Amino acid sequence: MFNDRTLAISKAMAEAREVDYQRIVEKFGNQAPAQARDPVTHSGLPIKTAYFPHDIEHIDYDTIGAPGQYPFTRGNLAAQYQLMNWANQPVIGYGLPEDTRARMDLLAEQGMVGYFGQRFYNLVYDLVSHEGLDPDHPAARGRIGQCGMAVYSKADMARLFNGMDLAKMNVVHITYYQVIPALAQYIAYAEDQGVGPGDLRGNSMNWYHQSAYVGMSAFPPDQGLKLAAELINFCSRNMPRWNTTNFFGYGVEEAGGSAIQEIGLMLAFGVELVRACEAMGLSADQALPRFGFQIAQANDFFEEVCKIRALRRIWATTMAEKFGAKDPRSMHVRIHTHTSGACLTAQQPLVNLIRTTLHAFGAALSGTQAMEVSAYDEALSIPTEEAATLALRVQQVIQEETNITAVSDPLAGSYYVEALTDQMCNAALEFVERIEKQGGYIAAQRSGWIRREIEGSAERWREMVNAGQRKVVGLNCYETDETPQENIFKVDDEVERVAVERLTALRKARDAGAHRKAMASFSKAASDFASSKIENLAGGGMLIDAAIAAARANATTGEMMGAMKDTLGWAAPHEY
Amino acid sequence: MADPVRVLLAKPTHDCHDRGVRYVAKKMRDAGFEVIFTNFLLPSEIVNTAVEEDVQVVGVSSSSGGHLPVFEDLIAGLRENGLDDVVLIGGGVIPRDDVETLKASGVAAIFGPGTTAEDAIALIRERVEDTAAGVG
Secondary structure (H helix, E strand, O other), X not given: OOXXXXXXXXXXXXHHHHHHHHHHHHHHHHHOOXXXXXXXXXXXXXXXXXXXXXXHOOOOHHXXXXXXXXXXXXXXXXXXXXXXXXXXXXXXXXXXXXXXXXXXXXXHHOXXXXXXXXXXXXXXXXXXXXXXXXXXXXXXXXXXXXXXXXXXXXXXXXXXXXXXXXXXXXXXXXXXXXXXXXXXXXXXHHHHOOOOHHHOEEEEOOOHHHHHOOOOOEOOXXXXXXXXXXXXXXXXXXXXXXXXXXXEHXXXXXXXXXXXXXXXXXXXXXXXXXXXXXXXXXXXXXXXXXXXXXXXEOOOHHHHHHHXXXXXXXXXXXXXXXXXXXXXXXXXXXXXXXXXXXXXXXXXXXXXXXXXXXXXXXXXXXXXXEEEOOOOOOOOOOOOHHHHHHHHHHHHHXXXXXXXXXXXXXXXXXXXXXXXXXXXXXXXXXXXXXXXXXXOHHHHHHOOHHHHHHHHHHHXXXXXXXXXXXXXXXXXXXXXXXXXXXXXXXXXXXXXXXXXXXXXXXXXXOOHHHHHHHHHHHHHHHHHHHHOOHHHHOOOOHHHHHHHHHHHOOXXXXXXXXXXXXXXXXXXXXXX | OOOOOEEEXXXXXXXXOXXXXXXXXXXXXXOOOEEEEEEEOXXXXXXXXXXXXXXXXXXXXXXXXXXXXXXXXXXXXXXXXXXXXXXXXXXXXXXXXXXXXXXXXXXXXXXXXXXXXXXXHHHHHHHHHHHHOOOO
């Protein structure tokens, strides 16, 4: 990338500087911290203490490119934030559907906005729904409306979206494995409002792959892969505006994985999923354009920026080279940033606002498409209104006041950023190769390899924090005697009683015959699906059609998930 | 040498936050304890496992709320099965007010943010090993 004269000067300057640097290090002798001699990123990649042109002379400019040009290292589109800011997508959901709606309206009033003024809502279901239960199940006690909204049926969808025009908004349904029942209930409710599935915009999570590293009970991995492909197949035919799949990199980071593991695992699963879609009769260009990513933004500022640039490059090159993807949208990595929750502390909670601001700033510099900024009180409780509003303000200050939105990929060309981006691409591709050699993502999950890798990384982090090698302000340095946080958010106890009462009323009021018939068909469809090979599901969408019919007949999440668990299997993830 | 201390660590299956408890399980194994790790849907499952595995310590990790009813049912279940002497501990994200409630109902300790696996190991040693040796 540089002419010989520049390279010669670069090397001479670097040598002179190195001599000077070593002199300083020697002078401080034993006082010099480890990072002065052997600096590494939080992923453990070796880095240098200063970078020069010759550090990136080996990189072909082709692999960096331009914003909007293959391999999209510098961004998916020619325009980054000049015409359209990233979307504010705070996660919302607690209590009854009406409580969640009130928080949605509050944040919308405070300026939460999607692309070109569109309304985006990023809605999370509660723990009862996540487990595939109804609120009258004994295990639901104490968990109804906790960490999410108590929405279990088409009737609850009506309470949540009452009076809103579904065709003019974008709704992300943050589920765990109740993906299909929740989507079916949303579609059935939309039909009642005269909106067809083809006009719906939003996102299903479709992320069964996270059972490789997240602790909740799950469907068996191979059934999960089939379920994911089934939804992609259905949406490619019936819901062209729906984003089908969320690659849950964030969960890797939260479980203790490194930045390399996060992007490596996502690419390894991407390869597995596209193969499954092909087996189901979809081409790469039919499946890929509606994939999205949820990526963490954590503490190592430059590594986290380079992680995103690296992911864009290796995803595009892999999808083009391995699967012959041609549509640029098939090669784009559309990112919903979630600033790291695991980096936040219960100690001195207001300090978390400083952390999340740095995370959000890094994500903005790397060109993310949408953002959730964690609230400063998340280590203590569900965010209060004040904390949720301040988290939104973090995004708004960066968007409106810093002028970083004027230039696309503003860190490009930094010797360090380009060198580290390239280094991360190589490390992640090597990680993917290790998984491919084991037979792919599902095989590496089944052997426990993925879980062991992530747990090993989590353990190394904890040991470093315990030993004071990794500093956490307020936890292992700069501690203070604190007074307890007064303003802790609590979900109203009434939520449980009302949710159970509503469920009982729904079961009484619905047409019992129609419900029984629809559930029998759904159970049959689930059973046929469970025993089918992926190649034989090419017709597509039978399970989802049956789920929508059940949702129309007011089937609940617990009822539908019950039928799926019975036929597909269900266990703690470390048992697979 | 005395038999190793037997510990059951349990986490609600609804709760995705298992990073902490799995680390604690590892550290307890390193410390020489026999550790059984399980996910549970209902507290009765923990009681059954505690009986079957003949454990001296039960630890519940909860980071998504709902811990009060779990401990309430668990304490009642252990009592019904004559396991009153089992040392009960908790961890995760448990608000300060609830910690007092839980301690009053018989939970030996709650290890929240800022505590270490070593803190939990020390408490178990004090309560179980010293008692067995006739010290406590």
